[in-house]
Amino acid sequence: MPERQFTVTPWEVSGVVDYDRLIRDFGTQPLTGPLADKMEKILGDEAYLIRRHVFFSHRDLDLVLDDHAKGRGFFLYTGRGPSGPMHIGHIMQFYFTKWLQDKFHVNTYIQITDDEKFLEEKRDLSYEDTQHWARENILDIAAVGFDPDKTFILQDTEFIGHAYPLILKIARRINFSVARAVFGFTNETNIGFLFYPSIQILPSLLEKKRCLIPAAIDQDPYWRIQRDIAESLGYYKAAAIHSKFLPPLTGVQDKMSSSKPETAIYLTDSDKMVRDKVKKHAFSGGRDTVEEHRRLGGNADVDVPFQWLYMLFERDDKRIEQIRTEYRSGRMLSGELKKILIDKISEFLEEHRKRRDKAHKTVSLLKHDGALAKEMWTRDFSKV
């Protein structure tokens, strides 16, 4: 068996990820066939992330659709670790979650794991840093446009006290042995980090319905533990729909990283920064000279600008295939391809920024004053 050339854990993604291998290793299901068709039909205009296998794997998505069809309902849960500014890879998952909310009209829980990011020692963030990024990230998430009465943003450091009885019940079901096996904890892991999985599992138990979690595949270990303990606590096993990682600008391996700004486009990047980053750092599948490119064509499979258009920015199937053909044939040059991406990103960011500027008012609804948020803050968790 060939040695595994990549690593995917909730805290590290490196190498060129073999997603088929991950499906086998994690024991999840590929999102293909009739189930994928069904999701595409439901998502309509926003189905391209399924069709193009950006969301490529799942657990119990069929049961979720069944619960929905039979009127039993379900709810959505996703999250963000506020360790720095959000990039376009991060926000993709929130737009997808919003589209699901729009189609299914279901409650959506968004966890801000500021405690986790403080406890993750290798990041070396101060408590103030995590609070700063929590505020900033929440604005970006609010800009996505979730239903303010059906969405609850729970920031761990604010909410843990209120939900502590349920968190304790979760924690009592998970022992060190299991946590070490699933997460690779070591003797050096601090005891806050050892406890943290109880907190990430909490939102999946906020309703006695099935919970569907749209998130990158690296978060799946949490749902594995959740699925081991949920029923014994009187709840449903979590369902999940897993996304791939948007490749870093600098090449199709590892993950975009906040510590390497050239690998990612942040939501706060200016048009000029976008232009400079894509021109200077985007890994190209083009040839060394124009002549060679015209003659041999570009390689779209490793070309990050093409991959970003395919995975995120160009929803039109006809148009993306046209670009692929043009590029492969050599008729389209790398610079031209990059220009298409730059325009798409700039357009997206301009719209996002406009929504972000108006999102300040929404934040208090999502966190405290909307219908769902109010329900959560008035729930007596010692009684659940």
Next chain:
Amino acid sequence: MPERQFTVTPWEVSGVVDYDRLIRDFGTQPLTGPLADKMEKILGDEAYLIRRHVFFSHRDLDLVLDDHAKGRGFFLYTGRGPSGPMHIGHIMQFYFTKWLQDKFHVNTYIQITDDEKFLEEKRDLSYEDTQHWARENILDIAAVGFDPDKTFILQDTEFIGHAYPLILKIARRINFSVARAVFGFTNETNIGFLFYPSIQILPSLLEKKRCLIPAAIDQDPYWRIQRDIAESLGYYKAAAIHSKFLPPLTGVQDKMSSSKPETAIYLTDSDKMVRDKVKKHAFSGGRDTVEEHRRLGGNADVDVPFQWLYMLFERDDKRIEQIRTEYRSGRMLSGELKKILIDKISEFLEEHRKRRDKAHKTVSLLKHDGALAKEMWTRDFSKV
């Protein structure tokens, strides 16, 4: 080296405890000589617990007295795990803490570790059980008569959310390796229990002064970790004054246990129950027959009624030595000795019950509305 015949951990005390050995094993200081004299002088009428070595060991008590003398001040911290009704061994430590508060006029923090007791699996308490016992135990503690403006009862499940930023800072400093070495955690330990030491350390960091902890010696492992990390967080190493365990009624080994009601006198026991328990279960150092007893005398060293009088109920030195002499000589019979204890306990419990009945009003001051409680609930723990 003889094999150790006893075990003392925060969750288990068994065998006949060798307290000198504990001082060596734990690396604490015996409370004797000029330091003990100084404490006796300060405590005045309530000095007998020091004089009789019930509080027999310490860490940095000399530095605490020095801080007090020099006007730098200090504060007190003790606690209770609400796993059942409190017995007279439990309440002793609170009366001692109150006497210290009376003499030094210092702030006193009392932690109710309801989360710990829920997480301690072998107890198998429901969350509701822990809440019930927390309420009951807090009434008993309030009955002791702490200064309502200088005392804060923090119940973990209520307070953890408010103080979470500081708890996270503590947790980040303690790794699994250290926690396992100090507490003997295993692969089966649940992750809530692994995290819990961060919470028991919290109250020792509520002021930037030295903290003096009057508590039974079994809690010392927590202070060992606290002393390793406090200074790096900008606080003082905790000082401690350690008590022995009041021996179970049934004999001078192990600890009084809530699961064996005959081993302890509960604060809620009626006069009749006290009488019956002492008469029936108290381990006696007397002889098999009256004739033999008159001839050979009783053994006060293993006689639990005598030990309880010595350690707790008979403060008068002259009187306790008179009892010892009478008993040893055979002039005093076991039944007579038991009668003295029964009267003392009944008198104590009657007074305690009266104070407990009036304590309902004090609880809200101690938990929320007194000056110190208010200060704690309005403190911004993200800024400490």
